[in-house]
Amino acid sequence: MVIVSFSSRKNGNCEQISRYIAEQVGGEIFSFADFSIEPCGKCEYECFKDRERCPHIEDMEVKLLEAITRSDAAYFIIPNYCDYPNANFFIFNERSQCYFQGRPEILEKYLKVSKKVVVISNTGEENFRKAMEYQAEEEPKFLFLAAKEFGKKSIDGDLMSSEAVRERIKNFING
Numbered sequence: 001m002v003i004v005s006f007s008s009r010k011n012g013n014c015e016q017i018s019r020y021i022a023e024q025v026g027g028e029i030f031s032f033a034d035f036s037i038e039p040c041g042k043c044e045y046e047c048f049k050d051r052e053r054c055p056h057i058e059d060m061e062v063k064l065l066e067a068i069t070r071s072d073a074a075y076f077i078i079p080n081y082c083d084y085p086n087a088n089f090f091i092f093n094e095r096s097q098c099y100f101q102g103r104p105e106i107l108e109k110y111l112k113v114s115k116k117v118v119v120i121s122n123t124g125e126e127n128f129r130k131a132m133e134y135q136a137e138e139e140p141k142f143l144f145l146a147a148k149e150f151g152k153k154s155i156d157g158d159l160m161s162s163e164a165v166r167e168r169i170k171n172f173i174n175g
Helices: 013-025 060-070 087-100 104-112 126-132 163-174
Strands: 002-005 028-031 073-081 114-120 141-145
Touching (some): 002 013, 013 114, 013 163, 028 060, 073 087, 073 126, 114 126, 114 163
Parallel strands (some): 114 141
16 A cells, blocks of 8 residues: 655645555555655656656656555545646656656556545546546546535645544545
8 A cells, every 4th residue: 555645745634644544554655745756857858768867767756656556556645736736746647757668567557556536625626537547547536625614724734633534534445
């Protein structure tokens, strides 16, 4: 089991939810609050010729993708910024081309890993569903948590103080 918190905020809602899921089902947590992944660019696109020549190959992208590919299931915990997944998710997705380039068997393994997505969002769902389309063979399962639904503000980072939120997450994990 791999749990990825895509938020860079230390101890925010995404990181707290990640820890709660790990308490319930185990697994290894990867938190963007602890590391960053370089976006594509600032290079000569060496990876299109030889993936090993990516100038950023040593950052967490490969380690994260390897962990997900080896796992039975992955939880992605993603904050909503401007009605879309945050930049960390898009950077992760973009950089994956280096990992999968010329290795269709590895991509196939990654796509077979079951994905469950928890989205911290007070707005629409469509953009998140669309962004996750190419992350798994089977459509990922989603849980959308709108802070305002629980009388909270996402920026306060206190969603997990709600018993109703914890119950929703528990039901999502077991569903």
